Amino acid sequence: MQLEFFGAAGEVTGSCHILRVGNHQVLFDCGLIQGSRKQEQRNYRAFPFDPKSIDAVVLSHAHIDHSGRLPLLVKRGYSGPIHAQNATTDLARILLQDSASLNQRDAENENRRRARKGLAAIDPLYTVDDANAALRLLKGYRYGEPIEIVSGVTVCFRDAGHIMGSAIVEIFLSDGSVQRKIVFGGDLGQYDAPILNDPTTINDADLVLMESTYGGRSHRDRALTEAEIGEVIADAAAHAGNILIPAFAVGRSQEVLYMLGKHFEEWDLARWRVFLDSPLAIEASKIYWDHPHLYDDEATKLRRRIDEMPKLENLHLTPSVAESQVINRVRNGALIIAGSGMCNGGRILHHLKHNAWRPECHVIIVGYQAKGSLGRRLVDGNRFVKIHGETIRIAATVHTVGGLSAHGDQGDLARWYGGIENKPPVFLVHGEPSAADAFKEKLQSEFQSEVSLTKPGLTVDLKTLSPISSLIRKG
Numbered sequence: 001m002q003l004e005f006f007g008a009a010g011e012v013t014g015s016c017h018i019l020r021v022g023n024h025q026v027l028f029d030c031g032l033i034q035g036s037r038k039q040e041q042r043n044y045r046a047f048p049f050d051p052k053s054i055d056a057v058v059l060s061h062a063h064i065d066h067s068g069r070l071p072l073l074v075k076r077g078y079s080g081p082i083h084a085q086n087a088t089t090d091l092a093r094i095l096l097q098d099s100a101s102l103n104q105r106d107a108e109n110e111n112r113r114r115a116r117k118g119l120a121a122i123d124p125l126y127t128v129d130d131a132n133a134a135l136r137l138l139k140g141y142r143y144g145e146p147i148e149i150v151s152g153v154t155v156c157f158r159d160a161g162h163i164m165g166s167a168i169v170e171i172f173l174s175d176g177s178v179q180r181k182i183v184f185g186g187d188l189g190q191y192d193a194p195i196l197n198d199p200t201t202i203n204d205a206d207l208v209l210m211e212s213t214y215g216g217r218s219h220r221d222r223a224l225t226e227a228e229i230g231e232v233i234a235d236a237a238a239h240a241g242n243i244l245i246p247a248f249a250v251g252r253s254q255e256v257l258y259m260l261g262k263h264f265e266e267w268d269l270a271r272w273r274v275f276l277d278s279p280l281a282i283e284a285s286k287i288y289w290d291h292p293h294l295y296d297d298e299a300t301k302l303r304r305r306i307d308e309m310p311k312l313e314n315l316h317l318t319p320s321v322a323e324s325q326v327i328n329r330v331r332n333g334a335l336i337i338a339g340s341g342m343c344n345g346g347r348i349l350h351h352l353k354h355n356a357w358r359p360e361c362h363v364i365i366v367g368y369q370a371k372g373s374l375g376r377r378l379v380d381g382n383r384f385v386k387i388h389g390e391t392i393r394i395a396a397t398v399h400t401v402g403g404l405s406a407h408g409d410q411g412d413l414a415r416w417y418g419g420i421e422n423k424p425p426v427f428l429v430h431g432e433p434s435a436a437d438a439f440k441e442k443l444q445s446e447f448q449s450e451v452s453l454t455k456p457g458l459t460v461d462l463k464t465l466s467p468i469s470s471l472i473r474k475g
């Protein structure tokens with residue numbers, strides 16, 4: 001009975017852990033490593049296990065840093081089931097196909113360069129066919145439904161409040177005489193975030209794996225952030241220009257639409273035409289609106305009153321390129337939500353090219369912008385940027401509003417852990433070392449907990465843990 005860490009151990013992407021019970025091996029997540037080109041090259045390496053030897057995969061949520069190497073796993077021989085919450089199976093479908101298309105396109109571009117240099121062509125990491133093969137292995141479940149995935153391992157998904165379908169996974173293990181319960185926290189959402197429920201409180205565990213992405217910091221107050229977005233929109237109305245909001249397709253786009261619906265009258269949005277200009281975000285939004293039973297109380301009430309989510313009569317969905325190009329002719333009164341979230345590609349680039357040089361326009365940055373991204377250069381106030389090889393002067397007003405994040409901050413993470421009655425030992429995964437260190441300190445000082453950082457290859461013998469029952473007896 002063993003747990004071994006492979007990915008997202010000491011870093012933030014490439015989530016992957018392996019559990020061994022008896023003769024069975026179960027993989028938890030199989031995420032893509034994301035970052036610089038050099039880091040992403042690591043995705044091509046062999047898995048440190050034989051994919052054919054894995055009996056089952058459990059997926060915490062659809063984000064690519066948790067699911068993105070599943071097609072590769074299947075390409076390299078895995079053929080068992082992939083268990084996930086129902087909404088996760090829907091989102092994984094669009095995200096993995098999109099990821100595969102990007103991989104194919106990247107390889108084609110690279111091969112054009114290589115051909116000119118007389119170098120041999122490379123294969124994409126995986127293709128759309130590989131993604132579809134992985135998608136055929138998905139099995140969907142409701143939250144709270146116990147699933148015996150192999151003999152001796154039963155899992156149960158609990159709402160993590162991070163994106164639609166995201167799960168905390170309770171894992172019940174039995175190896176003859178020994179029983180253990182471990183909890184894989186996945187990615188944990190913020191408390192009181194819109195649309196989604198708060199992360200589910202877990203009563204007890206022998207061991208917990210927790211993310212620590214924002215373990216070292218506090219998010220800005222959400223109400224202040226919403227008020228600021230309202231002010232920017234009100235201010236922009238006087239300037240007779242357009243508003244651009246670069247947004248991630250899954251989560252942030254729906255959150256922005258929800259916010260616009262909720263404050264429709266207050267923010268005088270009837271004067272704007274709202275465009276959701278991203279095929280992926282349109283698909284993701286449909287999945288969000290298709291799972292109303294997963295909404296929190298506020299979203300449920302809003303929906304009941306207006307029997308549509310969100311209330312935006314002036315929302316235009318523009319999946320096709322032709323529809324998207326028509327937006328370029330709108331000089332005034334367009335509020336455009338488009339990807340990519342960090343302006344590294346996608347349709348937002350066209351909108352920036354058409355609007356960012358106009359002083360009457362506004363850009364609202366609502367998401368994290370990594371170093372090196374175009375979005376980061378806008379946040380940093382660069383006056384000139386390159387878009388599709390053309391230098392563009394930034395004359396539009398760029399507003400950066402913090403506070404919207406799909407990840408809980410230090411307070412949220414500690415609150416969730418504090419809900420576990422027996423305060424079990426913690427292994428921190430999915431976080432930069434500085435964030436993990438800060439969160440370790442927080443848990444130690446607040447709960448006197450036993451906290452360990454992880455690194456690839458670290459193995460924990462689960463039999464040596466004190467079982468919950470003995471801890472409770474001691475307490």
Ligand SMILES: [Zn+2]
Nearest residue numbers: 061063162187
């Ligand atoms: Zn995530």
